[in-house]
Amino acid sequence: MIDTNGMRHIATFCGQCDCGCPELWIDPDAPEEKRVVITDDFGQRIQMSLGQLSDLIGDVKGGVLDTLLTPSA
Template sequence: MIDTTGLQHVATFCGQCNCGCPELYLDPAADEERRVVITDDFGQRIQMSLGQLADLVADARNGVLDAVLAQA
């Protein structure tokens, strides 16, 4: 279980079960390059800047991940 104390919850991806779905948080106390926190259901977390998150979202909107999802 990941300690999310002090983090601002933004979104839960799935949320239709009780398995610890991936979640997106903002950490207002972190340095800018580590402000965004994404957790997974295996107890791991990654941190990135808001700029990196914006790039990820833009790439997803532009279809960069479509091929990955088509293989699933």
């Protein structure tokens, strides 16, 4: 179980089940470079800065990951 005390919940990805879907949190007490926290259903977490999250969102909006969702021919 991941300790989320003091963190602000932003989003749950999926949420259609009870499997412990990945979630996005903000930890206001963490150092700036670890303020964004993504948790998964395996008890793991990724920490990054708001700047890194912004870059990731920009890449996703720009289509960088689109090929992952396209079936191979």
